[in-house]
Amino acid sequence: MTEFDLDTNHGPLAATLKTNDSAHAALLFAHGAGADHKHVHMEALANAFATVGIATLRFNFPFKQQARHRVDSKDVSVECIVQAAKVLEERLDLPLFVGGHSFGGRMATHAAAQGLVDCHGLVLCSFPLHPAGKPGTQRAEHFKDIKLPMLFLSGTRDALAEPSLLQGEIEKHGSQCKLHWLDTADHSFKILKRTRKSEVDVYQESAQVAAEFTTAVID
Numbered sequence: 001m002t003e004f005d006l007d008t009n010h011g012p013l014a015a016t017l018k019t020n021d022s023a024h025a026a027l028l029f030a031h032g033a034g035a036d037h038k039h040v041h042m043e044a045l046a047n048a049f050a051t052v053g054i055a056t057l058r059f060n061f062p063f064k065q066q067a068r069h070r071v072d073s074k075d076v077s078v079e080c081i082v083q084a085a086k087v088l089e090e091r092l093d094l095p096l097f098v099g100g101h102s103f104g105g106r107m108a109t110h111a112a113a114q115g116l117v118d119c120h121g122l123v124l125c126s127f128p129l130h131p132a133g134k135p136g137t138q139r140a141e142h143f144k145d146i147k148l149p150m151l152f153l154s155g156t157r158d159a160l161a162e163p164s165l166l167q168g169e170i171e172k173h174g175s176q177c178k179l180h181w182l183d184t185a186d187h188s189f190k191i192l193k194r195t196r197k198s199e200v201d202v203y204q205e206s207a208q209v210a211a212e213f214t215t216a217v218i219d
Contacts, residue, residue, distance in 0.1 A: 008083045010062040010076060014038075015084070018046050019055030019092060025214040026055045026094040027123055028085045030104025033071045036064040041188055042101065045125065048203040052211035054097075057088040061104075077107040082116045095218045099123035099151075102160070102187065106139065113145040121149035121217045123210050126187050128160040129169070135162045140169040149176040151213040153206045155185025157192070180209045 005012035016037060019026070027049060031037045037058035046056045061080055063072045071077070085098055096119040098108045105124035111117045130136040143150075152170060154161050163181075170177045182202055184192040189202050198205060 006059050006084055006087055008080055010072075010080060011065065013060045013062065013065050013080065013084075015057060015059035015087075016046070017055070017057050017088075017091060018050050020050060020053075022053050023050075023055040023092070023094055024053040025120075025218065026057070026088050026092045026096050027210075027214075028081065028088050028096070028098045028100075028108070029056045029058050029123075030081055030084075030098075030100030030108055031058065031061065031064070032100070032102030032104055032126070034102075036060050044189075044203045045101065045206065048201075048207035049210060051204070052207045054207065054210060054214060055092055055094060057084060057091075059084050071103060074107065074110055077103075078111045078114065078116065081108055081111045085111075085117050085119065095120045095214070097121050097123055097214060097217075099125070101125045102128050109146060109150075110142060112148055113142040119148065121151070121214070122146070123151050123153070123213065125153045125206065126158055126160065126189070127152055127154065127166070128187075129166050130160060130162070132159040135165055137165055137169055143169060143173060146173075149213070149217050150178070151210060152177070152179045153182060153209060154179065155182045155187065155189060157184060157186040160187050178213055180206075182206065
């Protein structure tokens, strides 16, 4: 694991690169609106991805780096993702994927829709299709402009992604878009142990599905 600062147009941003000799893909993994790139959820995902051969680069968006509560604009966020993706490409000679958790993943889809990242596909954890309690699909309108394979890892209890709505939006884009439901997981991947059917750790399950996706896309 390597920690360093990304040099961006919005100042230095703390970043963490996690890789190993068995890595077959590199994933730029951006954090959500509520926590920075070193939050326990982000670290758990990065650790799980590493066990299946997916290297990750996580970084702070400017609003977290500067301890502000309000998220950065879409333009600022997308620009940071693009610059971070270039750094990851320079550091690792591996097939590149971009994505993130919640807000970070959403911004990654905008970067892809605008054709600003040259990558193999997107890995999106807890894509926030709509605000909690306000079902809608407006946040998916730009999906039509994305010409890349996409993997959605979403909890069945995610209050920011009503299952039928998310399923419907993904089905519009054909077989290149994959949706994997994480049984009883909420937006932060917290599960209901008593009713969850799978005995596999939710992070390891997510990583395994992501590895199958990245391997299939690369091949």
